[in-house]
Amino acid sequence: MSTESKPRSVAGRLVRALCALVAALVAIIAASAGWVAYATAGKVYDVDDAPDAPVAIVLGAQVRDGKPMRFLAGRLDTAIALMAAGKIKAILVSGDADGNSGNEIEAMTGYLIEHGIDPEVIIGDDHGIDTYDTCARAKETFGVERGLIISQRLHVSRAVALCEDMDLEIDGVTAECIDCNTLAVVRNYARELLARPKAVLDLWSGRDPVIVSPPVDSLSVVTGR
DSSP: OOTTHHHHHHHHHHHHHHHHHHHHHHHHHHHHHHHHHHHTTTOEEOTTTOOOOSEEEEEOOOEETTEEOHHHHHHHHHHHHHHHTTOOSEEEEESBTTBTTBOHHHHHHHHHHHTTOOGGGEEEETBOOSHHHHHHHHHHTTOOSEEEEEEOHHHHHHHHHHHHHTTOEEEEEEOOOTTOOHHHHHHHHHHHHHHHHHHHHHHHHTOOOSSOOOOOOHHHHHHTO
């Protein structure tokens, strides 16, 4: 074998291995996306078509200078619209109170109050570190059995699938992102596609949320359940 053919052979094997890895990743992402689509068929609505429920869960997102950024503001506006339509009795804001961009719970609560929501119907979960934790804690800590969950279209499907797998009766409600730039939308959608395989792994593992808290009755007091 010539000295030139050996490096070429090694390079060829590396290229084939890389192609196989990429193909495997694409297959995993596609399979997890298929699972989400199957699990949430007919369970995602807009505000006008959303069913009534005791509570709407708003998933946290990045804040800036103590204020919700556009993705999060869109979710909160959807919760406000649901409350105005009489479709919900309470709003559970779930996010990271110690996030890298700031206190998501404080920002969400402040925004809702500024837009006319009675603070007594707002319940905060400081430890909704990710979507899986939000669903687990909604059930185990806050006693949610039936509710709506709010996020942008691609994300809300994964949220519904996670909560449903935990035996929560959850429907999704899509939120808009007014004036969001194209780059931000593409970046968030790409992140969401990569998050779906992690969601499958979380469900298979049956892990506890990062923070496990004892049950509280704050939500049932508001909803009368």
